[in-house]
Amino acid sequence: MAAVTALRSSCRAAGRLxxxxxxxxxxxxxxxxxxxVCVFDxxxxxxxxxxxxxxxxxxxxxxxxxxxxxxxxEGITEVTVKxxxxxxxxxxxxxxxxxxxxxxxxxxxxxxRYDGIIRKLHYSIxxxxxxxxxxxxxxxxxxxxxxxxxxxxxxxPMSHEEHTHQEIKGxxxxxxxxxxxxxxxxxxxxxxxxGTGKDNRILKEDILNYLAKQTGAILPPSPKAEIVPPxxxxxxxxxxxxxxxxxxxxxxSRPIAFAGKDKTEPVTGFQKAMVKTMSAALKIPHFGYSDExxxxxxxxxxxxxKPVAEMRGVKLSFMPFFxxxxxxxxxxxxxxxxxxxxxxxxxxxxxxxxxxxxxxTEQGLIVPNVKNVQVxxxxxxxxxxxxxxxxxxxxxxxxxxxTGGTFTLSNIGTIGGTYAKPVILPPEVAIGAxxxxxxxxxxxxxxxxxxxxxxxVSWSADHRIIDGATMARFSNLWKSYLENPTSMLLDLK
Amino acid sequence: MGLQSVKNCLWLPCVxxxxxxxxxxxxxxxLIIQSVSNDVYQNLAVEDWIHDHMDLxxxxxxxxxxxxxxxxxxxxxxxxxxxxxxxxxxxxxxxARRRSGGGTVYHxxxxxxxxxxxxxxxYERMENLKLVVKALKALRPQLDVHVTDRYDILLDRxxxxxxxxxxxxxxxxxxxxxxxxxxxxxxxxxVLKSPxxxxxSNATPSVPALVKNLFEEDTSxxxxxxxxxxxxxxxxxxxxxxxxxxINPADETLLPGISDKTKELQTWEWVYGKTPKFSISTCLNMxxxxxxxxxxxxxxxxxxxxxxxxxxxxxxxxxxxxxxxLVKSLTGSKFCPNEITALVTALLRVCPQDxxxxxxxxxxxxxxxxxx
Numbered sequence: 001m002a003a004v005t006a007l008r009s010s011c012r013a014a015g016r017l018x019x020x021x022x023x024x025x026x027x028x029x030x031x032x033x034x035x036x037v038c039v040f041d042x043x044x045x046x047x048x049x050x051x052x053x054x055x056x057x058x059x060x061x062x063x064x065x066x067x068x069x070x071x072x073x074e075g076i077t078e079v080t081v082k083x084x085x086x087x088x089x090x091x092x093x094x095x096x097x098x099x100x101x102x103x104x105x106x107x108x109x110x111x112x113r114y115d116g117i118i119r120k121l122h123y124s125i126x127x128x129x130x131x132x133x134x135x136x137x138x139x140x141x142x143x144x145x146x147x148x149x150x151x152x153x154x155x156x157p158m159s160h161e162e163h164t165h166q167e168i169k170g171x172x173x174x175x176x177x178x179x180x181x182x183x184x185x186x187x188x189x190x191x192x193x194x195g196t197g198k199d200n201r202i203l204k205e206d207i208l209n210y211l212a213k214q215t216g217a218i219l220p221p222s223p224k225a226e227i228v229p230p231x232x233x234x235x236x237x238x239x240x241x242x243x244x245x246x247x248x249x250x251x252x253s254r255p256i257a258f259a260g261k262d263k264t265e266p267v268t269g270f271q272k273a274m275v276k277t278m279s280a281a282l283k284i285p286h287f288g289y290s291d292e293x294x295x296x297x298x299x300x301x302x303x304x305x306k307p308v309a310e311m312r313g314v315k316l317s318f319m320p321f322f323x324x325x326x327x328x329x330x331x332x333x334x335x336x337x338x339x340x341x342x343x344x345x346x347x348x349x350x351x352x353x354x355x356x357x358x359x360x361t362e363q364g365l366i367v368p369n370v371k372n373v374q375v376x377x378x379x380x381x382x383x384x385x386x387x388x389x390x391x392x393x394x395x396x397x398x399x400x401x402x403t404g405g406t407f408t409l410s411n412i413g414t415i416g417g418t419y420a421k422p423v424i425l426p427p428e429v430a431i432g433a434x435x436x437x438x439x440x441x442x443x444x445x446x447x448x449x450x451x452x453x454x455x456x457v458s459w460s461a462d463h464r465i466i467d468g469a470t471m472a473r474f475s476n477l478w479k480s481y482l483e484n485p486t487s488m489l490l491d492l493k
Numbered sequence: 494m495g496l497q498s499v500k501n502c503l504w505l506p507c508v509x510x511x512x513x514x515x516x517x518x519x520x521x522x523x524l525i526i527q528s529v530s531n532d533v534y535q536n537l538a539v540e541d542w543i544h545d546h547m548d549l550x551x552x553x554x555x556x557x558x559x560x561x562x563x564x565x566x567x568x569x570x571x572x573x574x575x576x577x578x579x580x581x582x583x584x585x586x587x588x589a590r591r592r593s594g595g596g597t598v599y600h601x602x603x604x605x606x607x608x609x610x611x612x613x614x615x616y617e618r619m620e621n622l623k624l625v626v627k628a629l630k631a632l633r634p635q636l637d638v639h640v641t642d643r644y645d646i647l648l649d650r651x652x653x654x655x656x657x658x659x660x661x662x663x664x665x666x667x668x669x670x671x672x673x674x675x676x677x678x679x680x681x682x683x684v685l686k687s688p689x690x691x692x693x694s695n696a697t698p699s700v701p702a703l704v705k706n707l708f709e710e711d712t713s714x715x716x717x718x719x720x721x722x723x724x725x726x727x728x729x730x731x732x733x734x735x736x737x738x739x740i741n742p743a744d745e746t747l748l749p750g751i752s753d754k755t756k757e758l759q760t761w762e763w764v765y766g767k768t769p770k771f772s773i774s775t776c777l778n779m780x781x782x783x784x785x786x787x788x789x790x791x792x793x794x795x796x797x798x799x800x801x802x803x804x805x806x807x808x809x810x811x812x813x814x815x816x817x818x819l820v821k822s823l824t825g826s827k828f829c830p831n832e833i834t835a836l837v838t839a840l841l842r843v844c845p846q847d848x849x850x851x852x853x854x855x856x857x858x859x860x861x862x863x864x865x
Binding site for chain 2: 072073074082083095100102103104105106107108109111125126266268269270272273274276277280339341342348363364366394395396397398399400402403425426427
C-alpha cells in the first residue's frame with residue numbers, strides 16, 4: 001500500500017503513526033489492542049464505523065450532494081417553487097417529499113433520491129427553479145451511503161464485543177452491548193452506575209441495582225445465575241466467565257420502550273374562547289343545587305305532539321319544554337335572570353329572557369340563545385332551536401345568536417350523565433345542567449312501585465346575589481311545571 | 494410510502510362488488526372506471542388513491558366522475574381570492590382543494606371530469622385532449638371543437654368548454670380535465686366571482702374565460718352520452734374492451750385507506766390552511782348611528798391563520814384595553830368566520846355590560862367577520 005511506504009520512509013520513530021499504520025494495513029481488527037484505540041478521541045463505536053470508512057471515504061461526517069431538479073417532461077425548463085416540505089437541518093429518507101413545484105397547471109411533487117440531512121435549500125417560495133440546476137443540498141449519511149450505490153464492508157463480528165467502551169470525560173466505562181442496551185432502555189447514564197466487574201466493568205446486575213434504587217422496586221433475591229450469551233460470535237467474551245460466577249437477578253418488570261412524544265400546540269379558536277369565558281367565571285362564587293324530576297307525563301305529551309310538529313316541518317325535542325318552563329319560573333324569580341355589575345354595586349334585572357342552549361359542535365362548545373322566550377310559545381322555541389342547531393353544525397352562527405344571553409341550560413344528558421356541576425357564563429348569574437332521562441322505579445301516591453322517567457337537574461348560581469332558598473324555590477316551580485305539563489297552561493302568556 | 498405503493502399494485506383481493514371479478518387486472522393496456530359517488534371529496538380521494546397505489550406500467554387508467562355542486566380550487570390557490578365564500582356557504586356548495594395545479598372550477602352534475610392516469614414517463618396532456626376532441630367529433634361531427642396550446646378545449650373558437658390540470662409524482666402522473674355539458678352557468682359565474690378587494694398574494698390566479706355548455710350547442714347531448722363517447726374512444730386507442738367498471742369510493746376493502754384520504758381532503762387545514770401567504774388591505778365602511786366610519790384594516794394571513802392584524806379605529810371608539818384584547822385574540826386564530834365569531838362573543842362576556850359598547854363591538858366584529 002502506498003500509504004505504508006510513504007509512512008515508512010518518513011518518520012518511523014513516532015509511535016503513534018506506526019500504530020495507525022498498522023491499523024490500516026490490517027484487514028482484521030483482531031490485532032488492535034485497546035491502547036491504540038485511545039489515539040482516536042472518538043468512541044470506539046465510531047471507530048468500528050471508521051473501519052468501513054476506510055473503504056469508502058475518510059471523512060467522518062457525511063458527503064454533501066447537490067440534488068438537481070430532474071426533468072418534468074413536456075419540454076418544461078422552469079417551474080415555480082410553491083411549498084417546501086422540509087427545512088435546513090431536517091433528515092430525509094429516500095422517496096420522502098421535498099417540495100411542491102408548479103408549472104403551467106401541473107403540480108409536481110419532488111421526492112428525495114437520497115437518505116440524509118438537508119443542508120441547503122436553493123430557492124425560496126415563489127422563486128423560479130430551473131430543470132438541471134441544484135434544488136437542495138443533502139448531506140448523505142456516510143455509513144448508509146447513496147441509495148443507488150452500495151459500498152458495504154463486512155465488519156468482523158468480534159469488533160463489537162471486545163472493545164466497545166465509552167469515554168466519558170476521560171473516564172472509560174466498560175460494558176457489554178447487552179448491558180449497554182439495558183441501560184439505554186432505562187435511560188441510565190453508564191457514568192452514573194458503579195461497576196462491580198473486573199476493571200470496574202458494569203454488569204447487568206449493576207444496572208438492575210441502580211434501577212432498583214431509582215424506582216424503589218424490590219428485586220427478588222438473586223436466583224440461579226442466568227447468563228445472557230453475547231449477541232454474535234462464539235468467542236468467549238472476557239466478561240462472560242466472570243458473569244458465570246455471579247448471580248444475576250431477574251428483573252421484576254420488563255421495561256417497555258415507549259416511543260411516544262409529548263405534543264404541544266397553541267390554544268386557539270373555540271378553546272381560546274372557553275379559556276376567556278371560564279377564567280372570568282372563576283370570579284363568581286358558585287353554589288350548586290340538584291334535584292330529580294319525574295318526566296313521565298312530559299314524555300307522553302311529547303310523544304303526542306311530535307307528529308304534529310313534524311307536520312309543520314319542525315323537530316320537537318324536550319328542550320323547548322325545559323326552556324319555556326324555565327322562563328315561566330324566571331317570571332316569578334327575576335333575580336335569576338339578572339346581571340351583577342363589575343363592582344358588585346348594582347344588579348340589573350333583564351327584561352328579556354334570552355335563554356342560552358349549550359351546543360357541542362365539531363369545533364367545540366358554543367352557546368347560542370333563544371331570544372325573548374317570555375313571549376314565545378313552545379312551538380316557536382322549537383323552530384328557533386332547529387334554526388340554531390342547523391347553523392351551529394354548519395359553523396354559521398352569527399354574533400347576534402351568540403350574544404345577549406341571560407340564563408343558560410345545558411342538556412348534557414343527550415350525551416350522558418346524571419348530576420353535573422355547570423359553570424356560570426358571565427355576565428349571567430345562573431345555569432342548569434340536565435342529565436339523561438332514565439327509567440327508574442319509584443313509589444306512586446298509593447305506595448306502589450311504578451316505572452318513572454327520571455331526569456336529574458343540577459343548578460349553579462352566583463352566591464353573591466342568589467341565595468339557596470331562591471334557587472330551591474325556582475327549581476321546585478320549574479320541576480312542577482314539567483312534572484304536570486298541563487299546569488303550564490295556566491301560566492302561559 | 495413510495496416504495497410500498499409501487500409494490501402494492503396487484504394485491505387487491507377478488508372479493509369485489511363490481512360486475513367484473515378482478516377488475517384491476519384486465520387484459521390490455523387500459524382500464525376505464527367510473528365513480529358511483531357524486532361527492533367531490535370522495536372522488537378526489539380516488540384520484541389520490543390511484544396515484545399512490547396503482548402500478549400504471551402495465552395499464553393506464555381513465556377515471557370518469559361527476560360531482561354535486563362544488564367549487565374546486567387548484568393546489569396553490571387562494572379560496573378568498575377565487576370565489577364568493579359567503580355565497581358558497583349560503584347555497585351549501587362544497588369547497589375542495591385538489592392536489593393538481595391550475596385554476597378554479599365549478600362542478601355540478603352537468604359537468605363531467607376525466608382523469609387520465611399514466612406513468613410519469615408517459616405523461617402527455619395534448620394526446621389526452623386530442624382524444625377527447627376526437628370522441629366529440631365522432632359523436633357530433635359538426636361540432637367545432639379544438640385544443641388550444643393552453644390545454645383548453647374551445648367551442649366555436651371562443652367558448653371554453655374544458656379546463657385542464659395535472660399532478661406529477663415520482664413514478665406516476667395524472668392529467669384531469671372538465672367538460673361542460675349542461676352546468677348551471679348562472680351559479681357558476683356568481684360563485685366564481687370574489688367580492689374581495691385589497692387582497693395581495695402570490696397564489697396562482699385563475700384566468701376567467703367565456704364558457705358555454707355543449708348542451709346549448711346541441712340539445713340532444715347528455716352527460717351520459719359524452720361519457721360513453723369518450724370511453725369508447727379511449728377503449729379504441731388502448732385496444733381494450735369498451736367496458737366501464739363502476740367503483741364505489743366509500744369501499745374501504747377495494748381501496749384501503751380511502752376514507753383517510755377523503756377525510757384529509759375535508760379538513761380545514763387542507764382546504765384553507767394550504768393557502769399561500771397573503772395580505773389584506775381593505776376599508777370597512779361601518780354605518781354607526783348617523784355617520785359612516787371608514788376603518789382601515791390590514792392583515793397578514795399565513796397558513797390560513799392571522800399573523801398580523803391592524804385595525805385603524807377612531808380614537809377611543811373602543812376602550813383601549815378592549816381593542817388590544819381583540820387584536821390579541823385575532824392574532825394566531827384561523828381566518829375563519831366561525832372561529833372568530835366564537836372568540837369575539839366570548840370576549841364580549843368579560844367586558845363591561847354597556848349597551849353602547851356592545852353595539853359598537855358587534856358592529857366592528859360583524860364587519861370583520863364578513864371579510865372571511
